[in-house]
Amino acid sequence: MxxxxxxxxxxxxxxxxxxxxxxxxxxxxxxxxxxxxxxxxxxxxxxxxxxxxxxxxxxxxxxxxxxxxxxxxxxxxxxxxxxxxxxxxxxxxxxxxxxxxxxxxxxxxxxxxxxxxxxxxxxxxxxxxxxxxxxxxxxxxxxxxxxxxxxxxxxxxxxxxxxxxxxxxxxxxxxxxxxxxxxxxxxxxxxxxxxxxxxxxxxxxxxxxxxxxxxxxxxxxxxxxxxxxxxxNDPESLLVEHLLEKSSVYDxxxxxxGLPGRFLLIVITIGIIIFPLNQSLIQLRKEIALQQQENQIRGAATEIWQTQFANFPSGDPRSYISNIATSYGQNNKLIIQLQVFSSKHYTPEEQNNYIQKLSDRLNMAPELLGLKLIEIPTASNELLQQITDEQLTEPLVSIAQLQANFLQEIQGSLGSLILPDPAKLLDYEVITSPIEPLKIRLIYLSEREISKDAQILMADNIRTKLDYPSAKVAMQRIDSSPSVISFPKDQATLSPGSTQLLDRIAQNLKRQPNLSVEVIVNQESTEQQEILPQRSQVIAQYLESKWQISKDRIKIQIGTENQGNAKLQLIV
Structure with missing residues (x-):
């Protein structure tokens, strides 16, 4: 055979x-x-x-x-x-x-x-x-x-x-x-x-x-x-065989x-997984093509600069490329960003000439190509003097404007920050000191603390976004667990313990204007229905009169529990 x-x-x-x-x-x-x-x-x-x-x-x-x-x-x-x-x-x-x-x-x-x-x-x-x-x-x-x-x-x-x-x-x-x-x-x-x-x-x-x-x-x-x-003599095989014999289709x-059916089973399975695998291969092919295209663009941009713009007509060095990057702007316009160390300023005419030569090399229309040239002066008095003159003509920025710019930068970095569930970001504090690094305190609402691992990752993420490796990041939790106020039977009076609890809640409401309090009022089955609005009113009046908490931040609801109490919970 x-x-x-x-x-x-x-x-x-x-x-x-x-x-x-x-x-x-x-x-x-x-x-x-x-x-x-x-x-x-x-x-x-x-x-x-x-x-x-x-x-x-x-x-x-x-x-x-x-x-x-x-x-x-x-x-x-x-x-x-x-x-x-x-x-x-x-x-x-x-x-x-x-x-x-x-x-x-x-x-x-x-x-x-x-x-x-x-x-x-x-x-x-x-x-x-x-x-x-x-x-x-x-x-x-x-x-x-x-x-x-x-x-x-x-x-x-x-x-x-x-x-x-x-x-x-x-x-x-x-x-x-x-x-x-x-x-x-x-x-x-x-x-x-x-x-x-x-x-x-x-x-x-x-x-x-x-x-x-x-x-x-x-x-x-x-x-x-x-x-x-x-x-x-194998117990596992005997067990499987015994279970199969109980099945009506075992015989x-x-x-x-049959062998064709077994082949078909495995081939169909391979066919099913080929689809997502092929999608990944297509995506990989696109990424490689884009990377090759970017490498080609960078190579052409670098070669043209070094051969035609990096030296004076006499052959003496004028500049060299420190960094090159590419990006796409509006209308799919390709932007070449060149960072060069230069001993003489490049005029707009020279920059336009560079764009023209690069567009010819890449077979692109000049209007679809842009240049962002960052010149770092070396030992040229001409360039340094030009920069100094430009700086002197600029108006001085006020401290208030600097503070606004600083806070705006932090807001932009923290605006997209997402906390792990169920935590919700309420606010943040920025603390500056002449002798210590920048401190940022995140204030969040949650029933439990964010894990130490998550806090470390979030702190590293914030430092990266701010480009400030030495910044200190701390986290402060406001507890959102429900609190319970108990009432005597058929009464709507607040005990000293209840007022202390309301004081703690009110302090958080005063410090965090975007917080509200949800109040769910319950009654025992033997109590009169009128007791519910009385208990709601006494809680609301206490917060309004003593702490000046507005009514729209006190969310009153009628509960269904068979107890003479009120449950309070901070919410966003």
Whole structure:
């Protein structure tokens, strides 16, 4: 038979086929403690490697590769039509994935930093190329597993690194951890990207290993009889078989359908994941094309400047480029920003000449090209004197204007700041001192404190936006938990404890004008209905008369609880 000849050419004997099938069946056992230790250790190493952005650590997790056995078992089950092995492999993969993800979430929640690293970012946008890598790796891995431990066995570490099953799962755990603690939208995007990469690897390896096992005829009659005898003493296989026998359709599906049906199942699955992978590849192609275009523009801009504008006619140096950047303005106008150290000022005519030459090189209309030239004077008296004269003619800026500009800059930086739920930003305070760095205190409304990790990340974000690395950022919470005022039966009088509670609420209302207080008044079932407006009125009058809190900031509601009390809560 052709398949048996192919196996013989690879040096895979009948005894080896039996051993392969038996080893793969044993690899999906849920009772192997050493396997679960490998899963936890691999997940821990991969998670720490991802957050530390360390490729060497991540490779260590790849080499452990505990999930490879379950995926190869799925491929063998599809090749042999072995429903018992298929169910055991599926359960093993699901439980292993849950354990790895949960352990990664736990580690991420304990870490004091949760920054997105390059190693994480590289695993959240898989494309078709990742699918192709997994297909090749699955085929080589299957052959390497089947061969005796000779020359080909050295390829197994390379296969484990190429496929990298554990890091994508840990990216899922990282994303879930971020979603639960910091940013739900970003976290779930990261988790879904890592999940797609893992599922891509899983499906691709399953498919190619299925083809390899079919080509090697691993499931011949002799092997089936051998495995059947082994299963009679394997408790997990007996349990699965016992559960299947209770199913009414087991007799019709003792194998996983026909071979064409199994092929169709895996091919349809690959077809489904190709769509999002292709979208990622298209996006990657666009980004590469844009980067190449930007590099071409920068190269042309730099070359023209250095060859035609950087020197005097005599050949002496006049300027050199310190930095170059590109951006697009209104009407899709390309802006070239040049920062140059110059010993002589460039006239508008020279700048227009540069734009004309660059537009000719790029085959663009000159009106679609702009130049923003930033000249930094060197030792030229001419340029320095010109700058000095311009500065002297400018009017002095008042302290009030400087303060307004300063506060406007801070407002622009903090305006887009988003606090983790359920916290709401109320206000901020800016404290300046001649002997200490700038201090910013954020005042927020929440029932609980923002976690220390989130506070550190927010503080770093604020320093980055302000471009002020030494700025100190503090956070002050105003408690929004409900407070309760109890009333004596059939009365609407305030006790000393109740007035103290109202005083604390009123102080927050006075300090934060954008706060209001929600008052929900309740009564016992035996009390008269008239007691509700009386209790509402006594609370409102106290806040209005003593603290001058306006009526529109006191939100009165009638409650439904069977208690003689009023619940007060600060709201935005």
């Amino acid at each position: 052709l398949r048996d000849k192919f196996a013989d050419n690879l040096g895979i004997s009948q005894t080896r086929k039996e051993q392969i099938y038996l080893d793969i069946c044993k690899a999906v056992s849920l009772q192997d403690i050493s396997y679960w230790i490998q899963v936890l250790f691999a997940a821990g190493i991969a998670t720490l490697g991802l957050v530390l952005n360390s490729p060497a650590v991540i490779i260590g997790a790849m080499l452990i590769s505990p999930l490879m056995g379950g995926i190869l078992a799925s491929g063998l089950a599809l090749a042999a039509g072995d429903v018992i092995l298929a169910i055991r492999a599926l359960v093993n993969l699901i439980v292993s994935s849950i354990v790895a993800i949960a352990f990664a979430v736990l580690l991420v929640s304990l870490l004091p930093f949760k920054e997105m690293t390059a190693e994480i970012a590289g695993r959240i946008r898989p494309n078709i190329l990742d699918l192709v890598v997994a297909l090749f790796s699955g085929a080589v891995g299957s052959v390497a597993i089947c061969k005796e431990s000779k020359g080909v066995a050295t390829s197994i570490p390379g296969v484990a690194i190429a496929v990298a099953l554990m890091p994508p799962l840990c990216v899922v755990g990282y994303g879930i951890g971020i979603a639960l603690s910091l940013d739900s939208v970003k976290g779930w995007q990261v988790a879904s990207g890592g999940g797609l990469l893992f599922f891509t690897n899983l499906v691709a390896i399953t498919f190619t290993s299925m083809l390899v096992f079919l080509a090697l005829h691993i499931d011949n009659d002799i092997v089936r009889e051998k495995i059947k005898g082994w299963r009679e 019709k599906f003792k194998t996983i359908g």
